[in-house]
Amino acid sequence: MNTPPFAVPSTPLPVAPSADVHSTRKILAWIVPVAIFLLAAPYVIDPFQTLTLTYGLVAAIGALGFNLLLGYTGLLSFGHSAFFGTGAYTVAFMVKYLKVLSMELFLAGSALTSALLSVLFGFVCVRYTRIFFGILTLALSQVLWSLAFKFFWVTGGTDGLRAPTPTLLGMPPGNDKMDFLAYRYYYYVLGAFAICTWLMWLIVNSPFGKALQAIRDNETRAEFIGIRIRRYRLIAFVISGVFTGIAGALWAPLNGLASPDILVWTFSGEIVFMTVLGGFRTFVGPIIGAIVFTYLKTYAIGFTVYWQLLLGTVLVVLVLVLPTGIMGAFETLAAKWRHSRSKVA
Amino acid sequence: MTTMQPLLATQKLCKSFGDNRAVNAVDFRVNAGEVLALIGSNGAGKTSLVNLVSGLYRPDSGRILFDGRDVTDQTPFDRIKDGIARSFQIVNLFDQLTCAENTALAIFSRDGKTRRLTNLASRDHAVWDEAHDVLRRFNLDHTAAMRAGAISHGERKLLDVAVAYALRPKLLFLDEPTSGVSTREKAPIMDIVSSIVRAGGITIVIIEHDMDIVFRYSERIVVMHQGTILADGSPDEIRANDAVTTTLIGTHPGGESAVAGAANA
Numbered sequence: 001m002n003t004p005p006f007a008v009p010s011t012p013l014p015v016a017p018s019a020d021v022h023s024t025r026k027i028l029a030w031i032v033p034v035a036i037f038l039l040a041a042p043y044v045i046d047p048f049q050t051l052t053l054t055y056g057l058v059a060a061i062g063a064l065g066f067n068l069l070l071g072y073t074g075l076l077s078f079g080h081s082a083f084f085g086t087g088a089y090t091v092a093f094m095v096k097y098l099k100v101l102s103m104e105l106f107l108a109g110s111a112l113t114s115a116l117l118s119v120l121f122g123f124v125c126v127r128y129t130r131i132f133f134g135i136l137t138l139a140l141s142q143v144l145w146s147l148a149f150k151f152f153w154v155t156g157g158t159d160g161l162r163a164p165t166p167t168l169l170g171m172p173p174g175n176d177k178m179d180f181l182a183y184r185y186y187y188y189v190l191g192a193f194a195i196c197t198w199l200m201w202l203i204v205n206s207p208f209g210k211a212l213q214a215i216r217d218n219e220t221r222a223e224f225i226g227i228r229i230r231r232y233r234l235i236a237f238v239i240s241g242v243f244t245g246i247a248g249a250l251w252a253p254l255n256g257l258a259s260p261d262i263l264v265w266t267f268s269g270e271i272v273f274m275t276v277l278g279g280f281r282t283f284v285g286p287i288i289g290a291i292v293f294t295y296l297k298t299y300a301i302g303f304t305v306y307w308q309l310l311l312g313t314v315l316v317v318l319v320l321v322l323p324t325g326i327m328g329a330f331e332t333l334a335a336k337w338r339h340s341r342s343k344v345a
Numbered sequence: 346m347t348t349m350q351p352l353l354a355t356q357k358l359c360k361s362f363g364d365n366r367a368v369n370a371v372d373f374r375v376n377a378g379e380v381l382a383l384i385g386s387n388g389a390g391k392t393s394l395v396n397l398v399s400g401l402y403r404p405d406s407g408r409i410l411f412d413g414r415d416v417t418d419q420t421p422f423d424r425i426k427d428g429i430a431r432s433f434q435i436v437n438l439f440d441q442l443t444c445a446e447n448t449a450l451a452i453f454s455r456d457g458k459t460r461r462l463t464n465l466a467s468r469d470h471a472v473w474d475e476a477h478d479v480l481r482r483f484n485l486d487h488t489a490a491m492r493a494g495a496i497s498h499g500e501r502k503l504l505d506v507a508v509a510y511a512l513r514p515k516l517l518f519l520d521e522p523t524s525g526v527s528t529r530e531k532a533p534i535m536d537i538v539s540s541i542v543r544a545g546g547i548t549i550v551i552i553e554h555d556m557d558i559v560f561r562y563s564e565r566i567v568v569m570h571q572g573t574i575l576a577d578g579s580p581d582e583i584r585a586n587d588a589v590t591t592t593l594i595g596t597h598p599g600g601e602s603a604v605a606g607a608a609n610a
Contacts, residue, residue: 199463207450207466211459214439214450221437224399225512226425226454 038190047182051254052298054186056291057193058250063275063286064200065243070272071280072204073236074216075129079137080271082121082144083114083241085263087248089148090114092161092258103166103188106249114245115238117144122237126230129219138265145263160259163252181254189250196243197287203239204283212236244271270297273311277318279325288326350413352377352516352548353398353429358407360393367393369572370407375516375550380539382563383552389569391552392434395518399431400424412515428515432505432522434552440494444485444504447493449476451511476511482541483507499530506538510545517542519551523558531555535562560584 042050062084069075087110094100094109125136148155155161165173165180168188173180203209211232214222223229252258261267270293278289296314300307322329353375360368368390375381383391396402398409400421409417416424439447452472453459467473480486483503488496493504502522509517522538523531539562542549553559559566559580566583568576576582576589583589 202463202465205465205467206462207453207458207464207469208460208462210442210446210450210453210466213442217439217441218437220401221433221439221508223421224401224425224431224433224437225451225508226422227450227459228422232459 042183042186047178050182050186051178052295053291054181054189054254055251055298056294057189058247058254059271059274059290059294060287061193061196061250062244062247062271063278063290064196065240065247066271067275067280067286068200068204068212068236068240068243070275071282071285072209072216073212073233075126075233075237076134076272077125077137077240078134078265078268078272079121079125079139079141080240080244081263081265081267082137082141083118083244084248084251084267084271085144085148085258085260086110086114086117087245087250088163088252088255088258088262089155089161089248090245091166091249091252092156092163095164096161101164101166102170103168103253106166106252107192107246110245110249111242114241114248117245118238118241119234122234122241126233126237138268141263141268142265145260145265148260148263155260158260160257160261163256163258165256166253185254189254192246192250196246200243201283208232208235273315276315277325279327279329281324282327282331285325285327292326351375351410352412354410355394355398356408356410358394358397358409359405360397360402361405366572368397368404371569371572371574373398373567373574375548376565377515377548378546379548380543380562380564381548381550382559382566383550383569384554384556384559384566385569385575388571390572391569392520393572394569395431395520395550395552399429399518425512425514428513429518430509430512430514430516431518432502432509432520434520434524436498436501436505438493438501438504438508440492442493443490444480444493444496445473445476445489447504447508448479448511449473451508452476452479455512479507479511483510483537499526499534502526503534503537510541510547513545514547516548516550519549521552521554523553523555531558532561 038053041053045053062080065083066077066080069077090110090113091106094106100106100109121137121140124140125133128136149157152158165177165185167173168184171184173184204212211222211227214225214227215229215232219229248262251262274289274293275286276289277293278287279285297307297311300310304310318325324332351374353373355371355373358368358371358373359366371390371394373394383394385391393402397404398411400419400423404417407417408415411424411427411429414427416427416429419427439450442450449466449472450459452475453466453469456472458464458469458472477486477489480489483506485500485503485507488500488504493501496504502525506517506519506522509519519538523534526534535558539549551559551563563580566576566578566580567574568583568586568589576586578586
């Protein structure tokens, strides 16, 4: 406080770009080995594992979208099954009514329908925050579920609608479905995952992403630096919905069926679960959480008929022991390790 | 009283909360370039008046004119674009973000850059340079990489003003900029704030309870009481105003009024 107000420090201040270069190096040190593993996976693990990993990557795209709302905007949605289901049903409708089989058209169609739905839902929901926002998203998604359930002549009711193997970049799927899913479709999903992750990373690190974090931290202050709260929340809601819709579109051919199960609120709960499991305060947390959750669920179902009980126990333990999720705990441990190392030095 | 066109003028501005008339037909005027103190006891209506002018509350009746234009029905967003900014009585910051990010966000927003979705914020060197420059001016350069939630209360108060200052406003409301700060820290904070803001040619309205601060830094004082303006004048006029001295501020146990005490200090 004794320094004159206009005093200029003798050394230049650390500005963001230098920190950016440092963090980019750190990120690359993680990305390169992970990317090598993901690229080699179909040749080093068996097809069943590759399929499970594909499910995990699809879920990760949905969780990334979901976390734009929870981790970056501070809005907990219990209705993201609506967007996931819209993406999957769009694929099934395009097959049934438009006789389309192109995965690229499926993705474009799903992005469009989930965007329209999220504009509609978002317009209502972003006026509220906290529990009111959560309950509204849950209620609206249940409306969609009941429509899919009741209008069986359109949606196939509880039987759902078929989503056959699509053409990828104009190439037909071939006769061996397992071979198609475990190799070509895996790489297709991996490509979509990489693009979605890169896009989301750009968004959360953009000035817009920073504005969302400002809204999350302090809505009043954000408004009084000139950020239009409701508009920004709506844009975040739509982006989040589109990402989850794209995940739904990628999931449909993998599952072979779009059914009301993916529109019901418990499926929204799974998206929340995987995000919390990985850690919603970090960018990669939802990705880790989605993949871990997919494996956990797959093996829990194979292990016991009471798999929900097992997952419930995991959730309780998680909240009590790792409230910041896997990545949060990992960061805490890494910080402690760095601290102890600096003490020794 | 000057006859020049005021930067801000309210006309018969009213705001009630239930039966409580927080602001009662207030005609409040701020001239361009002045440092005005808005004082009064708790519940006098000072913060409510600022909330009305900044757009946090909608008035029940009356008009708000800023820079010659009626802004009564404008949103806070439009008022900020017009040049009205404020700090808060209870510090309002983005606690999870660093101090540099707090300031940079105000600059991004001011320049309309928060609409950009696919540009990395960290690559906008002009914004970060300016954010660091603002922090340096407020003697907060050492906090640049620290989270706003982790710095001291006095620094948070300064950062709150710095964020508002980064919007480059024409009119800046400082709502109790030294509240909760130790007596020793008050004057240095006000020295920094007033010198920077005056150098920038910004008109300031300070809401403050500390009479030493009020008489030392303001050119004009408006006294509010029970939702109305009790007195309006220069520090000397307010000092000499018996109504202010006796009915509003009261007296010290020793018999000397707080206003008079501050005047003699």
